[in-house]
Amino acid sequence: MNSQPSQKAFVPFVSVENMMRLVHHIGIETLLVELCAFVEEDFKRWESFDKVPRIASHSKEGVIELMPTSDGDIYGFKYVNGHPKNTKEGLQTVTGFGVLADVATGYPVLLTEMTLLTALRTAATSAMATRHLAPRGADTLAMIGNGAQSEFQALALKAICGVKTVRLYDIDAKATEKTMRNLQGQGLNMVACHSAQEAVQGAQIITTCTADKQYATILTDNMVGAGVHINAIGGDCPGKTELHKDILLRSDTFVEYPPQTRIEGEIQQMAADYPVTELWKVITGQAKGRTGERQITLFDSVGFAIEDFSALRYVYSRIKNTTYFENLDMLADPDDPRDLFGMLQRAK
Numbered sequence: 001m002n003s004q005p006s007q008k009a010f011v012p013f014v015s016v017e018n019m020m021r022l023v024h025h026i027g028i029e030t031l032l033v034e035l036c037a038f039v040e041e042d043f044k045r046w047e048s049f050d051k052v053p054r055i056a057s058h059s060k061e062g063v064i065e066l067m068p069t070s071d072g073d074i075y076g077f078k079y080v081n082g083h084p085k086n087t088k089e090g091l092q093t094v095t096g097f098g099v100l101a102d103v104a105t106g107y108p109v110l111l112t113e114m115t116l117l118t119a120l121r122t123a124a125t126s127a128m129a130t131r132h133l134a135p136r137g138a139d140t141l142a143m144i145g146n147g148a149q150s151e152f153q154a155l156a157l158k159a160i161c162g163v164k165t166v167r168l169y170d171i172d173a174k175a176t177e178k179t180m181r182n183l184q185g186q187g188l189n190m191v192a193c194h195s196a197q198e199a200v201q202g203a204q205i206i207t208t209c210t211a212d213k214q215y216a217t218i219l220t221d222n223m224v225g226a227g228v229h230i231n232a233i234g235g236d237c238p239g240k241t242e243l244h245k246d247i248l249l250r251s252d253t254f255v256e257y258p259p260q261t262r263i264e265g266e267i268q269q270m271a272a273d274y275p276v277t278e279l280w281k282v283i284t285g286q287a288k289g290r291t292g293e294r295q296i297t298l299f300d301s302v303g304f305a306i307e308d309f310s311a312l313r314y315v316y317s318r319i320k321n322t323t324y325f326e327n328l329d330m331l332a333d334p335d336d337p338r339d340l341f342g343m344l345q346r347a348k
């Protein structure tokens, strides 16, 4: 009796270890550039995707979310959590994993870790928005919040937008020390700052990437000068924002998917008719991005399923003919498709 799985039973699985090998094999900056191109390609065909605000399950401590989408040929989803108190217990604030599946058969074709991949795709997406919205020649970034995402954000802005200097601030000085240590030797000038106010001095790009379960005010109106571009990454849940609402009154705000961002983004503080521009329309030339030197542009990022779909698609394309995955026996494959029970019995 042969109870070995057939080829049809296997789904390629990318573990954290293999994801790290893949990133080092490609090179992190090259990977961020390539991933950004995949995200941009999917933003250009935005209208061909099924879209729904992510399905969030909130608790006192955090949130668990499912993020599905499909382009009609491929289906993808990510499981992701956000628990700001986790780092105090030695756990990540954000972890994730995801699946890509063939729409024609419904069979999964990829299962992968998405904790590292989320950090990479979030950084690639911020850089894509920044490239379209930041003032010309912007090369100084204020990076506020120096946790798990921060190095990825800085490197993507370097590789994709030409950022040269990073001014760092975190309420925990140890986090800033960690980020500076990790970015040593990566070709960025780094300045540790003692306040958010100090960090934004001379920066044309401001990225806020902090984690707090409640409304926070990382930036107040007086800190934001004319002409800057802001990536507000950390405010991504009901009740969790980073910017004072007066900044939004002076900014032109760009979003991923308005029905989700109105619930989760900085704009949850604003009236339901607060004007926003969908980023994909800027990328396809259907809407204007930056229109003047003094304009403040705000990418109110919450993270949308299409970005994860792009990241899954990218990994799927990059693991072909490599050893950066293992085959998981994930799909039952009886000889007679209707004899699932018989297959079980024969394995006794």
Ligand SMILES: NC(=O)c1ccc[n+]([C@@H]2O[C@H](COP(=O)([O-])OP(=O)(O)OC[C@H]3O[C@@H](n4cnc5c(N)ncnc54)[C@H](O)[C@@H]3O)[C@@H](O)[C@H]2O)c1
Pocket: 082, 084, 087, 093, 094, 118, 119, 122, 144, 145, 146, 147, 148, 149, 150, 169, 170, 171, 172, 175, 209, 210, 211, 212, 216, 217, 218, 232, 233, 234, 235, 236, 301, 302, 303, 304
């Ligand atoms: N928009 C997206 O697509 C997206 C994707 C991933 C994560 N996120 C969000 O980004 C945030 C950061 O994620 P992470 O994994 O880096 O979290 P993390 O917990 O590793 O880091 C957060 C950092 O923010 C710092 N911080 C908290 N309050 C601060 C304040 N008032 N001023 C300055 N620094 C402060 C903390 O000390 C910590 O170092 C989270 O809120 C997460 O939910 C968004």
